[in-house]
Amino acid sequence: MAQVEEAGMVGFSPLVRRFTFNAWMVAGFTPITRGSKLDFFIHRAGGMKGVILNLTLRGSGKIYTSKGSFQCQPGEVLLFPAGVPHHYGRDEQSEYWDHLWIYFIPRTYWLEWLQWNQCVEGIGRLVLTAPEEAEEMRSRFMEAIQLSVSDEPLAEALAMNAVEKVILECFRAQPDFRQPRIDPRIKKLCQFLNEHMTQETHIDQLARLACLSPSRLAHLFKKETGQTISAWREKQRVARACELLQKTNFAITQVALTVGYNDPLYFSRIFRHHMGVSPREYRKKQDKCSRA
Structure with missing residues (x-):
């Protein structure tokens, strides 16, 4: 994963921008450093109305479930489906947890692509081991994030198309992705x-x-x-x-x-x-x- 260009991305973070989730698509960048303003755990016992995709750029995050916990590392994408509890934050063993995220209400035909092979308590996990794959995923996340705050014509539609690209790339990276996922x-x-x-x-x-x-x-x-x-x-x-x-x-x-x-x-x-x-x-x- 390339070094995070935090100075150019901070405008997409909660440090600068206020986010509302009463929308069909919201996206941003969350840079967390030990003891910083954003260094706290997110806890949503009932999950959210939509889906969240999370890509770790630097450091490590800690995700808790009802049966334990796991860490996410650079190049790992997490999928939190609608209604799945959220309890996560910076891993205590790491100085950082910088991650990109996209929240969205999925289109009907996306449902099959959101069925991932590896899940922990309903949370999907995808590890991109090749550096070029991780960098490509970062670029796709950033495209969606930039469009989500753009005022250009058709920005909302273009942003959703960018999210679809992210979903497709994640789905294509799943083992046996050609097998049907949704009943x-x-x-x-x-x-x-x-x-x-x-x-x-x-x-x-x-x-x-x-x-x-x-x-x-x-x-x-x-x-x-x-x-x-x-x-x-x-x-x-x-x-x-x-x-x-x-x-x-x-x-x-x-x-x-x-x-x-x-x-x-x-x-x-x-x-x-x-x-x-x-x-x-x-x-x-x-x-x-x-x-x-």
């Missing part, structure tokens, strides 16, 4: 839900479609995606609403109907819950960025 019944069900976004569906109907009992389907869906069916579908509806607000002139009421909400006020509450702003405010923000 095909759940993958088929996700496609069905997206194709019938405006329709109300019931667990019994979905269970018949997947040839499973309702209770078995609920358990398997949560296991494969990290979310309940209703929570997953809600996120997909909001993601589709974001696309419509960016790419069309639809009124808010029409956007709500298009993604399956008959009540615009209820839709606005759901949207604000996920995005931190109302649909109208979100559109204004995107319009401002596109004119920049």
